[in-house]
Amino acid sequence: MIEAQDLTVGYGSNVVLAGVSLSFSAGEITALIGANGCGKSTLLRAIAGISRPLAGAVYLHGQPISALGRRQIARSLAFQSQSPEAPEGISVRQLVEHGAFARNPLFSRPDRRDVNAALARVDLDSFAERPFSALSGGERQRAWIALVLLQAPEMILLDEPTSFLDLGYQIETLRLLDAIRRERGTGIVMVLHDINQAARFADRIIALHAGRVHCQGPPAKVIDAALLQTLFRAKVRVDQDHAARPFVTPLW
């Protein structure tokens, strides 16, 4: 569904990743891993068509994303930055309503039932009229996900969706995303710092290193001690957890 060909991304003239070719399909959870500053976020933004790649192109359903309108793109994919900013004073319901912008005619209001359904799906129905700023971190994350549900894209790109959350909210968020994938067949691409989370929830891991894709594949095939030594210069032991997924323990 999304096809990245020969992408080169970076800041200004500073190239971080060069010649990256990747493809993403609906119904799949992909995790991008790599060291700080290796270009994960920049790559994600380029795939979402938000920042321009220095070279190469991204194709959405076979069409170059740079040629598509923002609304058209938004119907197919949603992007969530690491710390999205909500307008001052907005309520949870009002926030979620903005998800309908790309789908509905320009001067229409979103159907109240759709909004309620999205809120109910993330268990925020009783919070609907509260100010967004009064929510906890995990509740905010759920509100953003409700917004994406209303937007109903085929693909959701998330930049470190669990970074600012405590352990409980981290698990809750990832489970919610996993459930959405199963219910709707939505593809999910996310940058994750926690290798264990990536291994547990992703169908495919893409490891970025030294300005290119180091390797990609199912977690069980890709994640081993050698990879983490290369990526993070970290000594680890890799076991299997109860779900037969790789499980990483740092060796101190």
Place this chain on the structure above:
Amino acid sequence: MRGSTRRLHALLMGAGLLVALLSLRYGAIEASWLDLAEVFSADPGPLAAAIIELRLPRTLCAAVIGIYLGVSGLVFQTVLRNPLADPTLFGISSGASLAVITAMGVASALSPSELSQGAASSVLPMPLVPPIALGGGLAATLLVVWLSWRDGLLPLRLVLFGAVLAVALNGVVMVLVLSLSEARTELAILWLAGSLYARDLANLWPALPWGVAGLGVIALALPWLSGLRFDADTARGFGVSTALAVPTLLAAAAGLAASAVSIAGPVGFVGLLVPHIARLLYGPNLSDLLIGSVLIGGLLVMTSDLLGRIIAPPIEIPVGIVTSLIGAPIFALLIRRQIIRAVS
């Protein structure tokens, strides 16, 4: 003192003298060097007499304004630890302007006859102007500081609130100016633009005692100023009594700025630019910076006044407008640099 610093002092001093001479020579009527030399003769010709009568006092005024504003700016920027601080940008000028224009209005309302159409000085007793400007300037400064105080002074807040207060006070000034009689309206507008036109020594004398006192306080308090370059807690750790030092230094600096405003009306951006140029030339040593600010300030305002006179003769562009036109772009660049620094 290092040799390079001494050379720089000498160089600036020389430039100042040169500009002063040029300022005496050029203007609406261009004098020759011979006319200029005649100034020293026992019996000066009419042109030389005019130079003594008109251009000499005005050049002196320009130098004094520059010195006051330069030093004032240095103290403000150091004490507030804010490189964007400029006395004219936060309320001192507008407060002083308001006070002076109010006094003009009151004086002309009180004066029994309309015989004093010529100059404000003849309605409003000249020795009163500096204290009035001083009071207005200090009051406005206090107001801005009070408005922007929240657990200390946020530099950006100070500049924003100062700018807004300046606009609002300017609104009051506008009402007053427009309710003055026609002849005085023009006078007030010129005064508000920061003009040195027809300034003579009578304008200068009243501003001297305040200014000299302010300069003296600042020179004596230089060790304090040096300690205040650090944050308040650290400064206290050095043994600087911030509760005494900050108000003293700010009051002295505000007094200097208000005195400068009292001579020629608001002259913008000098207080902002001079310390930056001084830091660029002299580096961080405070006593060098103080002397440097004196020299550069005088040079800058004298040059601006000269430029204003020779750009479009016989019309004079008020010195305040020249300094604003030069200063605003540099201010913009300084903000830009702050932005870049903050991002990277």
Place this chain on the structure above:
Amino acid sequence: MIGFPPARAAGFAAVLTVLCAAATLLSVSAGAHPTGLGRALIFLWADDGTNASYAVRELRLPRALCAAGVGAALALSGALIQVVIRNPLGDPGLTGVTAGSAFGVAISLTLLTAAPTLLVAAGICGGALAAALTFLLARSDAGLEPLRVILAGIAVAVFFLAATSAVMIVSRSSMQTLYFWMVGGFINRGWAEWALFWPLASLAGLAVFAITPLLRLLQFDDATAASLGASAGLGRIAAVALSVILAAVSVAVAGPLAFVGFVAPHLARLGLGARYPDMATWLAVSALAGAALVASADAATRSLFAGRVPAGALITILGGVVFLALARRGFDNAR
């Protein structure tokens, strides 16, 4: 299927409309030769050829219309700036636009021509130049930092004000006339000014409402706006362009009125009571509030100072006080 605004919005809008109408009526009937309210209304209906009728129809009515129209335009202009920089401290004056327009108009008035169309064109050019300068100065890779926009705007504004003064003095025009104009107000504004103001202003105003869906998304950060389906960059350019046009035509008619663009949207927010009012409702009520404010200020200055002091002075003073009060309260939350 646009939802009905809540009763409170309707009530507040009604109050503002009444206020605006009352100020306009006061303006139309008061003056050097006061006309009774009833007679003024009759004159509006039918011209009976008397001097009083002439005063009402040809002098006071266009002036009152200009005041209300400029108020609405400035309010919309300020609201747009507030949306674009995502900070409630926005005002066309604080982004340099007003000063830039004033400079353009002053250049046109003193050096080129006083022809109304050129005046407006010069105002728009000046405003656009100033806006471009401000946003270029404040721009960085991290996006637009609201306070930096305002700081850059102050620098740009001071520069253009100084330049305007220089133009005034160099051109040897009557300083008093220009100073009067720089204060801002509606003295001697007539049908000619109105004729050049309303087509552009109402077109731009309509355009503002046409892009409200886009404006809603501009309140998010750029990446989120993009994800939701709006190009933040394009949206900002459109919004700033409309803001410049609205501010510039207002300045061309009334001179640089300070703070209306800041105060009116705030009044609307307060009046609507909602923490996050609907964009279209907020814009409409802001425009009404601006119209009511400026119309009242003009009516007040006419009755209090007998026309010697332009409305701009009163607006500047009151606006500054309101700004300082609101900014002092809300500065830290607003960041």
